[in-house]
Amino acid sequence: MIRALLWDVDGTLAETERDGHRVAFDRAFEEAGLPWRWDEARYGELLRVTGGRERLLAFMATRTDAPVGAAARQALAQALHARKNEHYQALVEAGALALRPGVGEFIDAARARGLRQGIVTTTGRANVDALMRAARGPRWHEPFELQVCGEDVRAKKPDPEAYEQALARLGLPPTEVVALEDSPGGAAAARAAGISVVVVRSHYFAHAAFDEVLAIGPGLHARRGWRPRAGDDGAGDGPLRLDDLADWHAAADLVSCGGD
Ligand code: XBP
Numbered sequence: 026m027i028r029a030l031l032w033d034v035d036g037t038l039a040e041t042e043r044d045g046h047r048v049a050f051d052r053a054f055e056e057a058g059l060p061w062r063w064d065e066a067r068y069g070e071l072l073r074v075t076g077g078r079e080r081l082l083a084f085m086a087t088r089t090d091a092p093v094g095a096a097a098r099q100a101l102a103q104a105l106h107a108r109k110n111e112h113y114q115a116l117v118e119a120g121a122l123a124l125r126p127g128v129g130e131f132i133d134a135a136r137a138r139g140l141r142q143g144i145v146t147t148t149g150r151a152n153v154d155a156l157m158r159a160a161r162g163p164r165w166h167e168p169f170e171l172q173v174c175g176e177d178v179r180a181k182k183p184d185p186e187a188y189e190q191a192l193a194r195l196g197l198p199p200t201e202v203v204a205l206e207d208s209p210g211g212a213a214a215a216r217a218a219g220i221s222v223v224v225v226r227s228h229y230f231a232h233a234a235f236d237e238v239l240a241i242g243p244g245l246h247a248r249r250g251w252r253p254r255a256g257d258d259g260a261g262d263g264p265l266r267l268d269d270l271a272d273w274h275a276a277a278d279l280v281s282c283g284g285d
């Protein structure tokens with residue numbers, strides 16, 4: 026039986042990367058007088074590294090115009106990342122990003138059913154707060170009893186630490202929890218903590234490979250297009266239902282799909 030849902034943020038609650046974090050990074054680069062710009066495709070490649078500061082450091086390692094010493098690189102990455110987050114929060118507050126279709130309704134339905142919910146993300150708490158406040162108002166956190174964010178862990182996803190912390194705080198076995206994720210790294214983190222994963226395909230991971238997840242589909246707005254199929258009961262289309270998750274969880278038939 027599912028007793029709790031754990032939500033990833035970037036790519037799952039909202040499509041934050043292309044028009045949010047990426048744009049904010051570029052603004053921070055421009056402001057600092059740096060020639061670096063991350064176009065849409067380049068940013069997709071960079072997303073293989075989880076964590077914005079870590080992503081920036083990986084990028085700097087490929088550049089001859091980045092500071093040479095490790096300490097100087099760390100300092101620049103930290104300063105740029107902090108400014109990026111300020112730009113990101115300003116974008117979000119200006120209404121640049123909405124929750125993905127079906128997400129708000131799913132959160133509300135889970136709450137109405139008495140499911141416990143938490144947020145498990147690589148990004149920082151201030152970014153989550155800005156995004157959710159803009160989308161759902163100042164009481165946005167009410168359905169969520171916990172948040173594990175980037176600053177709470179030593180090792181970010183794909184390490185399972187964030188999910189292990191969430192399990193400890195829930196006091197539940199992983200078999201009673203389902204994670205909603207969009208990226209291979211996020212899914213790997215949850216699986217390594219023993220948690221089943223439902224994958225909602227996002228812009229940047231639309232064709233990524235996933236191993237042994239409970240289900241994989243286009244998003245919470247639709248019952249069509251899921252593997253395994255959602256609702257063989259003839260009940261039709263419309264948004265994904267909590268009962269679909271419960272059916273997949275009870276069947277425990279894991280699916281994998283190769284990337285293309
Ligand atoms: C996705 C990430 C993050 C974001 C940017 O996190 O890897 O690094 O791209 O946020 P998740 P930061 O899908 O786990 O929510 O710059 O704050 O890291």
Ligand code: MG
Binds near residue numbers: 034036206207211
């Ligand atoms: Mg994600």
